[in-house]
Amino acid sequence: MHDPAALRLESVKVDFGGLRALSDVSIEVNPGEVVGIIGPNGAGKTTLFNVLSGLVVPTSGSLYIGGVQRTWPKVHELTGLGLSRTLQGVGLFSELSVTENLLVGATNLSNHNFFRALLGLDGASEIALQSRVANVLQELNIADYADRDAASLPYPISKRVALARALISEPSTLLLDEPAGGLGVEDIAWLKEFVLKFRVDKSVLLVEHHMDVIMNVCDRIYVLNFGQLIAHGTPAEIRENPEVITAYLGSEANL
Ligand SMILES: Nc1ncnc2c1ncn2[C@@H]1O[C@H](COP(=O)(O)OP(=O)(O)O)[C@@H](O)[C@H]1O
Ligand SMILES: [Mg+2]
Structure with a gap:
């Protein structure tokens, strides 16, 4: 089967x-x-x-x-x-940095019981999320843009950030x-x-x-x-x- x-x-x-x-x-x-x-x-x-x-x-x-x-x-x-999706177009928060945009995608993750149990409820989970964000940015070759405002990104990079955001929740x-x-x-x-x-x-x-x-x-x-x-x-x-x-x-x- x-x-x-x-x-x-x-x-x-x-x-x-x-x-x-x-x-x-x-x-x-x-x-x-x-x-x-x-x-x-x-x-x-x-x-x-x-x-x-x-x-x-x-x-x-x-x-x-x-x-x-x-x-x-x-x-x-x-x-x-x-499940995780990207939007047709880009759909980033233009006034937030790339990292902040990814942390928005991670909010649900930090509320997830399994990850709460895995990471603990204290500051450690925040650090774990930060490192997950860094890893995803690295994986998609956009680590250099981590601190840039989303509004300032070249279009192909913003598409990649949108993809990165969808990946944060694994x-x-x-x-x-x-x-x-x-x-x-x-x-x-x-x-x-x-x-x-x-x-x-x-x-x-x-x-x-x-x-x-x-x-x-x-x-x-x-x-x-x-x-x-x-x-x-x-x-x-x-x-x-x-x-x-x-x-x-x-x-x-x-x-
Ligand atoms: N929220 C909505 N309210 C009313 N009509 C909608 C809405 N979303 C999509 N439609 C209509 O439904 C049809 C399918 O649209 P859509 O799913 O966006 O097509 P596609 O993504 O294949 O181009 C279209 O006729 C569109 O105008
Ligand atoms: Mg469509």
């Missing part, structure tokens, strides 16, 4: 007034997998992430994490469930919403490598328009169009799927 899915959504439906943003969407992310979600603008990709991260409560549907059924998580419950499943958006070739190459390294013992759910990122790092891909899943398969299968080509890939110059 193989492990239960790290993450499973079943028949998720989201209505915004009269608009059905997601219709009967079921997806699964297994341990060690990178799963991509693609589809044209307005397809419902970000809405799916919002459902997974406590920002939108679906009209109906079920959530399973590690094989256990869960109620839809509230924002503050995410890190306890092993998630087992990372949700990335357009992480390559606005990046140049070198940063995209770095990102691909990062995702492939991260997923070795964890999972990634990835929304992305850059087809070379999707096709190179994903084990499986789901395709959304107008809130419906129209296809699901390996990168090779998706690339050849006539319905996907018509709905989405046909318009992609960089296939």
